[in-house]
Amino acid sequence: MARMVFSEVVGTLSFLQPQADDDISDRLHYYYTSTFLLVTAVLISLKMFGGRPIECWLPAEYKASWEDYTEIYCWARNTYWVPFHADFPVDDQDRESNMISYYQWTPFFLIICAFMFYSPCLVWRLLYDKSGIRLKDIVAFANDRTNIQPSMLIFHTYPGSYPGFGFRGGLNVFREC
Secondary structure, three states, rough: OHHHHHHHHHHHHHOOOOOOOOOOHHHHHHHHHHHHHHHHHHHHHHHHHHOOOOOOOOOOOOOOHHHHHHHHHHHOEEEEEOOOOOOOOOOHHHHHHOOOOOOOHHHHHHHHHHHHHHHHHHHHHHHHOOOEEEHHHHHHHHHHHOOOOOOOHHHHOOOOOOOOOHHHHHEEEOOOO
16 A cells, blocks of 8 residues: 555656756756755755754853744744854844844755746646647657668767867767767
8 A cells, every 4th residue: 555655656756757858957957956956955944943953152141941932932033143252232223234134045946946947847847749740759769779761870979089070070979979
């Protein structure tokens, strides 16, 4: 039963896998960057919502319950940045100018960034499925070595052998094989 559920989840997530109609720069942007951002958001969320999101420097006479309350209050309310060489500002205006209020929202911003990196690929896939052009077949046909003319096969087999045909002498330096 668990194997069937797992295969169903993997089958659903296969839409997110890299496809054969892109190159390494596309995959770097839509797949690897968005995956990195999502993993980072999950790790930060685990720390924030499952662990201790903030460590406050508190007086020694605080009991454990007071410390927990103060840290929860600091995390939910906001904190202030004060350099080590400066005194804590007494005036409310000075404190508000040094307020840090963004760290609670970091996982959400990372998820939004991951979606923004993935959205061009998502739009592309949704549109080319509806276009009626079988792009996967065209790419497979173009990558099939049996479709190359025999006189041009030497350029595709040994791209660096012939000087004058692009950088380092190859016709298809930028093409992935």
